[in-house]
Amino acid sequence: MKHRGRGIACMWYPIGFTVSANPSAAVVKMNEDGTAVVLTGTVETGQGALAVLGQIAAEALGLAPDDVHLVSADTDATPMDTGAIASRTTYVTGNAIRLAAENARAVLFEVAAQVLGVAASQLEARDRRIQVKGFPQCGIPIGDVCKRAQSALGQPPIGSASWNPPTVALDPENGQGKPFGTYVYATQIAEVEVDDETGEVEVLRIAAAHDCGTPINPMLVEGQVEGGISMGLGFALQEEILFDRDGRQINPNLTNYIMPTALDMPEIDVDIVPNYDPTGPFGAKGVGEPSLVPTAPAILNAIHDAVGVRITSLPATSEKVLAAIKAKRGEGTKRLPA
Amino acid sequence: MADDQGVIERQRAAVEAAWRVEHARLPSAPGRTAPAVSPPAVPAQQIRAVGQRATRPDSRNHGLGQTKYICDIALPGMLHARIKRAGIASGRIKRIDTSAAEAMPGVKAVVVGRELPVNSFGPTFQDQPVLVDEVVRHAGDGVAAVAAISEDIAAAAVERIVVDYEPLPAVLDPIEAMREDAPKVHPPESNIYHRLTIRRGDVAKGFAQSDHVFAGRFTSQMVEHVPMEPHAAIADWDAAGRLTVWATIGRITLARSDLARTLQLPMNRIRLIGTIVGGNFGGKNEISQEPALALLSKKAGRPVKGVFSRGEEFTATTVRHPFIMEYRTGVTRDGRILARTARLILDGGAYCSWSETTLGKSCILAPGPYKIDNVSSEAVAVYTNKTMSGAMRGFGAPQVCFAYESHMDDIAAALGIDPLTIRLRNGFEEGSVSPTGQVLHSVVLKDTLRRAAERFGWEAHS
Numbered sequence: 001m002k003h004r005g006r007g008i009a010c011m012w013y014p015i016g017f018t019v020s021a022n023p024s025a026a027v028v029k030m031n032e033d034g035t036a037v038v039l040t041g042t043v044e045t046g047q048g049a050l051a052v053l054g055q056i057a058a059e060a061l062g063l064a065p066d067d068v069h070l071v072s073a074d075t076d077a078t079p080m081d082t083g084a085i086a087s088r089t090t091y092v093t094g095n096a097i098r099l100a101a102e103n104a105r106a107v108l109f110e111v112a113a114q115v116l117g118v119a120a121s122q123l124e125a126r127d128r129r130i131q132v133k134g135f136p137q138c139g140i141p142i143g144d145v146c147k148r149a150q151s152a153l154g155q156p157p158i159g160s161a162s163w164n165p166p167t168v169a170l171d172p173e174n175g176q177g178k179p180f181g182t183y184v185y186a187t188q189i190a191e192v193e194v195d196d197e198t199g200e201v202e203v204l205r206i207a208a209a210h211d212c213g214t215p216i217n218p219m220l221v222e223g224q225v226e227g228g229i230s231m232g233l234g235f236a237l238q239e240e241i242l243f244d245r246d247g248r249q250i251n252p253n254l255t256n257y258i259m260p261t262a263l264d265m266p267e268i269d270v271d272i273v274p275n276y277d278p279t280g281p282f283g284a285k286g287v288g289e290p291s292l293v294p295t296a297p298a299i300l301n302a303i304h305d306a307v308g309v310r311i312t313s314l315p316a317t318s319e320k321v322l323a324a325i326k327a328k329r330g331e332g333t334k335r336l337p338a
Numbered sequence: 339m340a341d342d343q344g345v346i347e348r349q350r351a352a353v354e355a356a357w358r359v360e361h362a363r364l365p366s367a368p369g370r371t372a373p374a375v376s377p378p379a380v381p382a383q384q385i386r387a388v389g390q391r392a393t394r395p396d397s398r399n400h401g402l403g404q405t406k407y408i409c410d411i412a413l414p415g416m417l418h419a420r421i422k423r424a425g426i427a428s429g430r431i432k433r434i435d436t437s438a439a440e441a442m443p444g445v446k447a448v449v450v451g452r453e454l455p456v457n458s459f460g461p462t463f464q465d466q467p468v469l470v471d472e473v474v475r476h477a478g479d480g481v482a483a484v485a486a487i488s489e490d491i492a493a494a495a496v497e498r499i500v501v502d503y504e505p506l507p508a509v510l511d512p513i514e515a516m517r518e519d520a521p522k523v524h525p526p527e528s529n530i531y532h533r534l535t536i537r538r539g540d541v542a543k544g545f546a547q548s549d550h551v552f553a554g555r556f557t558s559q560m561v562e563h564v565p566m567e568p569h570a571a572i573a574d575w576d577a578a579g580r581l582t583v584w585a586t587i588g589r590i591t592l593a594r595s596d597l598a599r600t601l602q603l604p605m606n607r608i609r610l611i612g613t614i615v616g617g618n619f620g621g622k623n624e625i626s627q628e629p630a631l632a633l634l635s636k637k638a639g640r641p642v643k644g645v646f647s648r649g650e651e652f653t654a655t656t657v658r659h660p661f662i663m664e665y666r667t668g669v670t671r672d673g674r675i676l677a678r679t680a681r682l683i684l685d686g687g688a689y690c691s692w693s694e695t696t697l698g699k700s701c702i703l704a705p706g707p708y709k710i711d712n713v714s715s716e717a718v719a720v721y722t723n724k725t726m727s728g729a730m731r732g733f734g735a736p737q738v739c740f741a742y743e744s745h746m747d748d749i750a751a752a753l754g755i756d757p758l759t760i761r762l763r764n765g766f767e768e769g770s771v772s773p774t775g776q777v778l779h780s781v782v783l784k785d786t787l788r789r790a791a792e793r794f795g796w797e798a799h800s
Binding site: 006007008009010011012013014017018019041043044045046048050051054055056057058059062063064065066069070072073074075076080081082083084085086126127128170174175176177178179180182183185186187188189191205207208209210211213214215216217218219220228231232234235239240241243245246247248249251252253254257259269271273274275276277278279282284285288289290292293294295296297298300301304310312313314315 | 384385386387388389390391392393394395396425426427428476477478508510534535536537538554555556557558559560561562564587588589590591592594605608609610611612613614615616617618619620622623648649651652653657658694695698699701702703706707715723724725729731732733735736739740742743744747748751757758761765766772773774775776778779780781782783785786787789790791793794796
């Protein structure tokens with residue numbers, strides 16, 4: 001017989017490295033037509049980091065995302081970056097790029113201020129123009145400003161910056177300190193169906209509410225959460241490297257190391273919880289790693305709700321769940337020989 | 339050499355013909371969005387970048403299979419490398435004989451560990467050899483590398499390398515490894531190589547004030563990142579003595595430092611290019627085969643590519659730390675947490691890798707996102723003769739979250755409190771203080787709880 005159950009799990013997760021400095025540097029160069037090139041030492045590892053970082057630069061420069069091109073991950077050409085690790089790219093590299101873009105923009109403001117006859121502090125970059133705040137009709141296309149900066153004034157618009165989250169080292173005695181710049185929060189709730197004859201667990205649906213500060217690109221946040229849930233599902237129910245008694249792996253292949261496929265995926269309802277972190281670029285924090293953190297306990301709590309067994313060792317394979325169900329039955333009424 | 343060039347030319351012609359057929363009818367990419375001529379009249383139509391569901395700049399290339407991963411890159415005269423793996427968990431190398439491999443037609447270079455100027459690396463402790471020259475500490479350790487004109491020849495050459503081992507005792511269980519008399523993975527050092535304690539308040543007092551005290555023990559398993567693209571790199575040591583490496587690495591700055599250290603090269607003679615990575619998840623945050631590929635390239639005078647097999651992805655790259663977690667929690671009758679202790683044992687495998695970061699993060703996060711005045715969290719990382727544990731998406735957080743959230747539901751059930759209610763009763767709020775004494779900002783934990791419950795249709799029942 002199949003039993004349904006529901007389970008909840010929440011979590012907190014830090015953005016960036018543990019204690020040690022983890023800086024990023026960035027360079028933003030304006031082209032003569034008002035488009036921009038960003039140099040960053042981070043690496044695109046499939047998560048869409050370059051898309052998000054381009055959007056951050058575009059926002060600071062009053063450009064559209066398509067107007068920004070990123071050059072990444074070349075130690076000859078790109079500035080220092082701690083790398084695509086620890087859910088730090090949007091927050092740390094993003095802050096460096098925002099500051100570098102603002103420094104490039106300051107050159108544009110300086111040039112445009114002379115043309116428009118206003119103080120640089122009264123200008124804003126918006127809609128591909130440098131314009132007077134509150135008077136959008138009084139402005140110049142950003143491409144014209146770039147051309148003028150380079151050709152007339154001999155001052156090509158370029159900006160560089162670096163950023164490192166402010167932290168305080170942990171006290172070696174009691175571990176007190178400020179190890180991270182900020183944290184994100186999330187809750188996932190799973191509904192499962194457990195077959196009490198086979199121990200098989202099917203995850204039917206997961207509601208996932210995640211805080212990432214400002215979602216720079218909500219579509220990519222959803223993608224991270226869905227991908228994290230697939231990883232969390234494998235961690236909860238299927239994946240395990242096994243060793244023989246001599247210390248050799250028994251299942252180092254995708255035939256015997258079982259991981260979730262598209263067919264194992266539940267229905268997922270992603271909710272991006274409104275939030276704004278003043279320390280992040282345009283209020284953003286991060287989402288890469290936290291997406292999988294609460295998945296396994298939500299599923300395990302749902303198994304407990306469905307069939308009343310608490311699996312305390314991951315993964316909750318069918319064999320383990322079935323053994324626990326049988327052991328639980330054994331605790332109750334026993335059939336005696338007639 | 340003439341024969342090699344013939345083989346390479348034929349392969350290249352075949353690849354190019356296939357490419358032409360496959361890509362003949364690909365549509366071209368759309369042009370750039372037309373620039374706005376004048377500012378839009380309606381503010382809502384203004385150009386915005388942040389918050390937009392913008393299409394990724396790389397999506398078309400990904401979707402059409404045009405993104406160039408290491409496997410798609412071929413340099414003129416490029417060789418292919420394979421690494422000989424130890425296959426035993428613990429042993430001392432008595433002899434390596436590479437002569438039969440070197441004599442094979444098509445084999446251009448062989449490298450062993452002692453040829454590396456500095457044969458050790460690691461982000462915290464430099465305890466991992468590029469290729470083992472003395473002691474094997476887990477079955478996936480590499481002992482020699484071969485470069486040949488094809489992958490098949492390189493694989494066959496690796497089989498002809500003969501290694502004699504003196505078997506050493508292995509320790510596979512982290513609890514056993516913590517015992518004084520356990521075999522040492524890195525003698526004479528203790529197998530416990532890192533520890534951290536976080537303490538706030540007075541747990542003894544907190545437990546004394548509690549109406550109930552609950553205990554739980556939880557364990558988690560070893561898992562692999564399983565990226566679609568395996569670890570891959572190309573090294574090209576040119577005649578001027580400059581090294582260019584294309585690699586699937588998420589941290590190029592650190593990787594260049596490790597290359598400079600292992601090869602004893604000034605950093606300005608190393609160019610490291612991080613290619614688009616086909617999945618990292620923490621598994622590609624440090625070098626692996628790159629220094630060996632560089633030396634093969636130097637010896638052969640040709641670029642050398644190395645691509646790990648799926649088997650090597652499991653046995654020779656980092657994995658997620660298995661954890662043993664013991665929790666004790668003191669609560670009031672109405673489910674408020676007054677004290678909590680967490681004790682964590684991390685199975686680090688043969689080398690430290692990113693254990694220090696994983697241990698730090700898991701130790702800090704272990705008490706959970708809850709307002710607890712009296713907390714103590716202790717963690718140790720332990721060497722065993724198994725695949726090295728390292729960085730993996732979550733850095734120890736998935737393990738402790740599994741423990742503290744399972745434990746939380748057990749407490750809720752015992753007290754007859756709804757699982758959502760007990761979390762809302764204890765959860766962090768704006769200004770809450772973390773176990774390390776950090777005052778937290780932009781805290782929306784309870785919003786996530788309420789909104790997930792609403793989306794799910796959670797109704798309290800106890």
